[in-house]
Amino acid sequence: MGNMKIIQYSDFGGPEVLELVESEKPLPATVSLDRGMNVTVHAVGLNPVDYKTFNGSLRFLEKLQRIINPKKWFQRRSSTFPRGVARDFAGVDDAGNAVLGTLYQPVTSIMRQGALATEILIAPEDMTLKPEGISFETAAALGVPGQTACGAFRALDLRAGDVIVISAAAGGVGSLATQLAVHRGATVIGIASDANADYVRSLGAIPVAYGEGLVDRVRAAAPTPVTKLLDCYGSEYITLGFSLGLSRKAIGTLVPGPKAAFRGVHITGMRHAHPASDLAEIASLVADGTITIDIAHEYPFDIDSVRAAYTQLMGGHVRGKLVVKLQ
Structure with a gap:
C-alpha cells in the first residue's frame, strides 16, 4: 500500500x-x-x-x-x-x-x-x-442526508396521513427527506425559493416560497392542518412551527442551538438514526427509483x-x- x-x-x-x-x-x-x-x-x-x-x-x-x-x-x-x-x-x-x-x-x-x-x-x-x-x-x-431524514422522522413519529412542513426542501437533506416522507404516505409542504418551486413539486411536495407572509402561505397550501414540521435550515422555522399551532413534540430541527434547546423541540437527525439499517433502506429506495x-x-x-x-x-x-x- x-x-x-x-x-x-x-x-x-x-x-x-x-x-x-x-x-x-x-x-x-x-x-x-x-x-x-x-x-x-x-x-x-x-x-x-x-x-x-x-x-x-x-x-x-x-x-x-x-x-x-x-x-x-x-x-x-x-x-x-x-x-x-x-x-x-x-x-x-x-x-x-x-x-x-x-x-x-x-x-x-x-x-x-x-x-x-x-x-x-x-x-x-x-x-x-x-x-x-x-x-x-x-x-x-x-449517508448523512439519508440517516438524518430517517432519524428525524423516527423522532417525530412521522406517519401516513401527516401533513409535514419541511424547510430547505430543495437542499441535499431536504430533497431526500421530502421524497422519503411522501413515500411513507405523508403530505409534504416544501419550503424553498420561487426558482425551485417546480423542482420541489417534482419531488411530490407542495411548494411554498419562503419570506414574509410564510405562515399564511403554508396554511393556504395545506389541504388539512399541518401536523409536523422538520427544519432543515435554521431556527426561524422553529417559530414557524409554533405559529402553525404545533406542539414542541411535533417540531424537529437539524440545527442545534440555544433557541431549539430553550423551546424544547426535537434536536434531531443522525443522533436518532439506526445507521446501517437506515442507510440500507435509503440505498434500496434510490436503486429502485423511489428516491432520486x-x-x-x-x-x-x-x-x-x-x-x-x-x-x-x-x-x-x-x-x-x-x-x-x-x-
Whole structure:
C-alpha cells in the first residue's frame, strides 16, 4: 500500500484552512476506533455539517463537553488537531465489495480523519453494500442526508396521513427527506425559493416560497392542518412551527442551538438514526427509483477544487448534492 492522500485542517476557519497531505496508512476516523476495515474511496458527498465543523461554528458543543468533562480543558492542541473533513463516502473494501457509508461521529467529538481521503478505516457497522444499480457518486451522496431524514422522522413519529412542513426542501437533506416522507404516505409542504418551486413539486411536495407572509402561505397550501414540521435550515422555522399551532413534540430541527434547546423541540437527525439499517433502506429506495438524487456538481480530488466545493456549499441555495470524485 503506497502513501494515501487526505484533506485535513489544523485550525478553524474558511475553506482556506483545508490542506492536502500524504500519510503512510489510513488512520481511524475516531480516536476510539480500535478495529475496522480499509476502504478505497471512490467518491465523497459533502454536507453543511462539514464546513460548520471546520469553520468553528460548532465549537460551542465542544465547550459544552468540557463543562461536562472538565479533564478535556487540559487536552493539548496536538491531541485535537489535525482533523479530517467530510463523512459520506462510497468505495471498495478490502474484500472487494462495493460499499457506502458514513464516518459516524458526534459533532461534540473530534474526527481525526474524514472521508476526504484516498483510503479510510471504518467500523463495519457504519457501512452497507452498494446496490449495483447506483453509481459511486450517487452512493456517496446518501449517508448523512439519508440517516438524518430517517432519524428525524423516527423522532417525530412521522406517519401516513401527516401533513409535514419541511424547510430547505430543495437542499441535499431536504430533497431526500421530502421524497422519503411522501413515500411513507405523508403530505409534504416544501419550503424553498420561487426558482425551485417546480423542482420541489417534482419531488411530490407542495411548494411554498419562503419570506414574509410564510405562515399564511403554508396554511393556504395545506389541504388539512399541518401536523409536523422538520427544519432543515435554521431556527426561524422553529417559530414557524409554533405559529402553525404545533406542539414542541411535533417540531424537529437539524440545527442545534440555544433557541431549539430553550423551546424544547426535537434536536434531531443522525443522533436518532439506526445507521446501517437506515442507510440500507435509503440505498434500496434510490436503486429502485423511489428516491432520486440530484448531483448538482462533481469536483475532482485536489485542494483547489475541494475548497471551491465548500465555498459553493457555504453560499447556500445549492439544489441537490455536491460530490468529490476520487477514482
